[in-house]
Amino acid sequence: MDKVIRRREPGESTELQATGLHPILSRVYRGRGVAEAAELELDLARLIPPTQLTHADTAASLLADSLERGERILVVGDYDADGATSTALALTALREFGAAEVTYLVPNRFEYGYGLSRQIVELALRGDKPDLIITVDNGISSIDGVAACREAGVKTLITDHHLAGSELPNADVIVNPNQPGCDFPSKNLAGVGVIFYIMLALRAELRKRDWFDQRKEPNLGRLTDLVSLGTVADVVPLDQNNRILVAAGLQRIRTGHARAGILALLEVAGRNLHSVVASDLGFAVGPRINAAGRLDDISVGIECLLQQEQAGARRLAAELHQKNQDRRLIEQDMQDQALAFLDSLPLAEEGVPVAMTLYQGDWHQGVIGILASRIKDRLHRPTIAFANGDAGEIKGSARSIAGIHIRDILDAVATRHPGMILKFGGHAMAAGLTIPADAYEAFNAAFVAEVERHAEDVHLQAVIESDGELQRDDFDLTLAEVLRYAGPWGQHFPEPVFDGEFRIVHQRLVGEKHLKLVLSPAGSAQLIDAIAFNIDLDTWPDETVQDVRLAYRLDVNEFRGRKSVQLMVDYIEALQS
Template sequence: MTTQVPSIIRKILSVLNLHDDQEIDHFLFPRLERLPSPMLMKGMKEAVELFLEETGRESEIIVWGDYDVDGTTGTALLVNFFRELGIEPHWHIPNRLTDGYGLNSHTFNEIRSRLFPDKQFLLITVDCGISNFQEICDILAIGGKAIVTDHHQLPIGELPGCITLNPNQEGCGFKDQKLAGVGVAFYFAAAIRSALEKDGYFKNGTKPNMKDYLGFVALGTIADLVEITAVNRILVRAGMESLPNSGIPGLRALVESAGLQGQSIATEDISFLLGPRINAAGRLGKADVAVQLMTSDNNIVGAKLSKQLESFNEQRKKICEQNLETALTEISKRTDSKSYSIVVTGKFHVGIIGIVASRLVEMYGKPAIVFARSDSGNTTTLLKGSGRSIPGVNLLDCLHSCSTTILKYGGHAMAAGLTVEEGALGDFLSGFDRAVELQILNTKHSQYLDSNVIECSMDEVMDKNALEYLQRLEPFGPENEQPVFVDSLASVVSCRAIGDSGRHLQLTLRGKYENYRGVAFGLGKMRNDILQNPVRKISFTPMMNRFRGVVEWQLRVTDI
């Protein structure tokens, strides 16, 4: 099979340090049977035993997830899975705008008193809980049981005093695999199914098909910017393959709302079409709608909830554009261009700051943090921030190095959240920028970027066989970035400005045997220069353009 790999693909594989035929085969054709056993995860045996014990006692099950895509998909995964076992769980997603992140004792007690005041219960967290030592203590003190499933870095203080599934624990067989929160939830579900199968639970019935649940893993892992390790690659690829015709009704409704039913789904479809629909609900404080959709088994209800998510996403886009414009105005006033990071503070929508940070990273090529200032009336003004990073710079490590200036923080290499007192902002800015500078120098970030760029002609990349193999390189993400191609002698046949105020360009580029259509987002200001000098060096990636069911390959031009 590897003898058919085009030379341009071999160049990319070489950059990934893949040379051996077996290594290349495993990379291009990931298989589920190569996944490690769930029982290699520290705490898994105890977690499964406790779950089976509590369900055997008919204890109430409550799943408590985070409000982002990783948390909501992980929550929906477990809810759907438990229902398939004949268990109807309770579930809760906090309101990002009013409740904040993680467990909340007051909210939990209110839910308990309303739904199961006098019954034994088991709490299962998803994508949160590892930093909730006190809240777990409170829950255990009233006689409850708890299992924390999380993937965030371990806190400096004490861990929750309950069974914990977190790959970052010492002695965990998944320590280097960097699972997303939904990935941990998937492995928990897989381990439960395996234990029940051994006990003959499915002897007279159908056992859950775990591949159906991998659609959730693909959505959450890609949206959370989690590293594409060997295990994540297998999980996400299988999930991407299952999504177009998902066996989960709620996922089918989501995919149909984006016009992707029955079509091949790429990483960018999750990043730009599916993920934002789910994320918009959480960012506007309505993440429960996303979980309602993904756990719905009614087509009419699913279609209605899908339209709600679309509406939320449109609202999110408008707020994001307004907030981005405010951030860019603030940045334009600055005279110091030597900083290694971008940090902006203002009256931003707290649910949108992560997206604004991502946009700033794209525009400036630097790690970015956006702080939302809240006029709470307190003597001390708190700034809630959300940060995004660039390949080669570990954002969480940067925050560790200036932690004395931060009230609280958490996250992972590419994305993090934090809270800073406004009075400490100056010290934080200098400490954070210095930490980024040191990482860039120490990790040879520029060499990393150069290694991701492949010089070749457009014709080599747009060859049908090359495009098929490019799709086999997916999923893209941290540790498997989408390759960027550079054609030094590209000829622009036509160029016109499109979009609001002509912000983007629609291009036609001359190939050897055919012309290629392309789009350059945010490069509208280059139009006149391109028309005067049409032969240029361009950086690009191939992209699928879908219109009325027809798929056409185009170029996404990132620099010209």
């Protein structure tokens, strides 16, 4: 689908312009709503304090009591990178605090599904009965699971960041910045950020109890590598508080002080440790951990993050790398099938519907989320991909576009059509659901109708937000490096993108589906390298095209110790000659 390039309107800020920032960087920051220099200060001392997170102090008291009593603690996690990092962080911190016994359990998505269900509680009770269950990155919708814990005499601490439903579980304590009544200034904490905050509160509580008179007090700053990874991988908005957390973790990684598992995953992904940025966590490390949960068992990812020795971490990182390779093959096959189906639809004559659902029984449950994301990107429409679940049920993974809150859409469908959706949950941009298999056609109609009700003011053509045009002197290695490390960049604080017209000097295909270019800016003899990944092979390379308009990122290419400017092309459009 064609895209529209729209230039941002940078706000005015005499304060930013007076800081001595590069004019381009100042323009980029102002285009993201930054007005004051203080918003760019990312020292950990500027974190919103844990005292402002509702019930964090109560959770700290519950945990401190548990530590003092030597109770058995069970952490129940989730099967994605946020859940894995949350689980690893909880175990690491509690063990360093001196917990007598702390273990973890993560539901296998194919056997038990998501969250603290009754089945998971029953599984947890088969061994040594835990005295306290802590959920990380889940639990806000676990009404029945928490009830089962109460029946068994097990205390529950729910830590989550997902949106709450109309009813909250009857847990001993709930910590969630998105629960009703919580006034925490940042609603964008990932699950790993929530449990990190609780560990900060626990440390403060243990200090009051003179807990560290007899043992070493742990440095919780050493956990920020996990917080950084989970936050970026979960694609939560990078407000200033999250940027502080991510920046702290990246600094540990770049200086080689990260845990062995993260270093091993970066190594197997071929990333330069000392120049790691947030996108490396999002596109290299996160997917390899997620692959374990998508195809098999996320515990492989958790164990990799818990490794103390590099040898063990490298062995598990290699296993995760192979799972990611397998995931890619499965996903590509599913995507080919989905695109073939789309190509068979009369979309050119009838137009693309405002929302899309796809279902094939033999699709892999663990990969339908990625498939939905790929189709959403292609069509710029809210998309749900379904695969067979348990007997008589199908499971769907939904991805949305700006302006369409997908969880609210599902809530509205469930309200208008009771019984059509068996269960659902998620965020504005991503959600999961289960429906009866025989309700698929009816659900599709209801879903599309509900999106239509909300799509009137939504831009249904993909838009690329640009930070404007660069002049010939701006294609500079110094500026490229300044922009690279001026983030961390991510969701709602995107990496700078520029646009402009160029003449193609040379073009060739590399790596089967990537277009390598040598370009010259319009009206200039300057030569610049560029690369466009995953191009449309039906269109490119095209030797008849001389002039193009690009949306691109100014990046640093490192090859054999030599650095040079390279454009990372996000969008390429042939211009009429």
